[in-house]
Amino acid sequence: MAEGRGRLSPAVLGERPGGRSPGVPYSPLYADLYHSEAGAWAQAEEVFIVGSGLPGRWRGRSRFVILETGFGLGNNFLATWAAWRNDPERCDRLVFISIEKHPLTRDDLARVHDTVASAGEGPAEPARALAARLIQAWPPLTPGLHTLDFEEPALPGNAASAGVSLLLGLGDVKDVLPQLVAAVDAFYLDGFSPDRNPDMWDAHWLSRLGRWAAPDATAATWSVARPLRDALAQAGFEVTRAPGFGSKRDRITASYRPRFTPPALAGGLWPEPERARRSAVVIGAGLAGCAAAWALSREGWRVTVLDQHTGPAQEASGNPGGLFHGIVHGEDGIHARAHRAAALHTAALVGPWMGDGRLTGHCQGLLRLDAQLTDDQALTLIERLGLPPDYLQWCPQERARRISGLPVSSGGWLFTRGGWLDPAHYTRCLLQEAQ
Ligand SMILES: C[S@@+](CC[C@H](N)C(=O)[O-])C[C@H]1O[C@@H](n2cnc3c(N)ncnc32)[C@H](O)[C@@H]1O
Known part of the structure; x- marks a missing residue:
């Protein structure tokens, strides 16, 4: 999936x-x-979870995909995650994609959830514990895609690969949605009210939702606005009204029943093979092969990795150290954004492995010297791209010297979550996790 563009402005709460x-x-x-004033968790439960036929619809599935418009405070996500955890017949992996133009800062997210839990909203302790995990994983607010994985191998009845993947698309829905490649089982439509937030209910993209809909997809929302119903019908959904929540008389549930099947998206997804047929052979145990094996195993695949050597990362991936960091480019194009998403995901993945001593390396920051830019040019660029300091800082030469302890000859970029790792250890960790 590609990423959305544009500078982000965090939410202001009042x-x-x-x-x-x-x-x-x-x-x-x-x-x-x-x-709703009648409660965030109760609204999530009644309008979105029950309104999407859950938990029943994820039972017997290995993966279930939800796409939400408007992550907001994350209440729908947390309530859905809690419902998934509480269901002994849950699918192995819940993928929750959510698009948000004005994400909360980590501090605001923490403040909101502390308030919610202490006000007795939702089942307080589980809510607080899940919110704490979300806050801990909350990314720097850079535009584009962020993958936050919450593994849950210890839940009773779960496959070892069970977990929840939150894919946060930070940007405007009109920019992020067209770039998504997904087969969505349930849409949660949760913008602010259509008269105040028309972009979130724009018929232009709503009437194209079928392009992301898996067979039997549903759409749920608290709104019953006529243009919304028309756009969903145009997208191929059968729209019905159900009793509303809180002060609302009605709400909408919709089922995807297209009169014709829209063309598959370019680069679209393969239909998921049944469990027994999910086995793959990966040839080559370098970084790419081991990462592919790890990713497949998390989707419930049995993977055999073949290599002529007795261990992984023995050839081109066999350097003593590998760096992971983003890149900075004036256009912030797809190359820069893909690197950023990958580097942030890597940091989140390897941090715990480094913490428990399984992986040699460091993920507390990487300084990349750049002799081409003056301090002023670099600061102007950072400002223009709107990249936050918990992702990227410019270090003038003196600071670069202090940080590195080396007599460096120029300033440079400090990627605050960048680092290095030992590729041989890293590939071994990936293969261990894949077993
Ligand atoms: C009602 S709130 C969502 C509440 C959220 N689902 C929850 O569970 O807490 C609506 C959200 O839509 C976001 N939003 C508004 N316009 C947007 C746009 N054009 N693109 C993406 N997100 C937008 C707002 O910033 C806000 O967070």
Whole structure:
């Protein structure tokens, strides 16, 4: 999946004017509440989870994919994750894709969930524990795709590869959605109210939702606006009304019943083979082969890796050290964005392995010297790209010297989550995880 473009501005949270709706997070930008006054978790449960036929529909599946428009405070995600954990017949992997233009900062996310849990919203302890895991994994707010994996191998009845993958697409829905390649089982449509947030209910992309719909997909939302119903119908959904939640009289549930099947997306997904047929052979135990084996095994595949050597990473991947970091480019094009997403995902993956001593390396920052740029040019570039300091900083020469302890000859970029690792250890970790 490619990423969305554009500079991000984080959400601003406030109180509804006039002291109405105390304690319910409010967006001054959209002049609307983040969720029903009757409760975020209750709304998530009734409108989105039950409204999507869950938990029943993920039973017997190895993977179930949800696409949400508007991650907001993450309540729908957390409630869905909790419902998945509580269901002994859960699918192996829940993939939750969510698109958000104004993500919360980590501090705001922590503040909101502390408030929610202490106000007794939702099953407080599980809610708090899951929110803590989300906050811990919360990425730097760079535009584009972020993959946050929450592995759950210890849940009763689960396959070793079980877990929840949250794919956060940070950017405007109109930019991020067209770049997604996914077969979505359930759409959660959760913008602010259509009159205040028309972009989130734009018929132009809603009427194309069929392009991302898996067979038997559903769409759920609290809104019953006529243009929304028309756009969903145009996309091939059969739209029905159900009793509304909180102050709403009705809500919508919709099932994908297209009169014709739209053309498959370029680079689209293979249909998922049945469990017994999911076996693969990977030839070559270098970095790419081991990473492919690891990724397949997380999707429940049995993988055999073949190599002429007795261990992994013995040839081109056999350097004593490998670096992982993003790149900075004035256009912030696909190359730069793909590197960024990959480097951040790598840091999240290898951090715990380095922490428990399984992997030799370091992921607390990588300094990349750049003699081409003056300090002013670099700072202007960072400002223009809107990249946050917990992802990237410019270090003038003196600071670069101090950080590295070396007599460096120029300033450079500090990728705060970049680092290095031992490729042979890393490939062994990947293969161990894949077993
Ligand atoms: C009602 S809130 C979502 C609540 C969320 N689902 C939850 O569970 O907490 C709507 C969200 O849509 C986001 N949003 C508004 N316009 C957007 C756009 N054009 N593209 C992507 N996200 C947008 C807002 O920033 C806000 O976080």
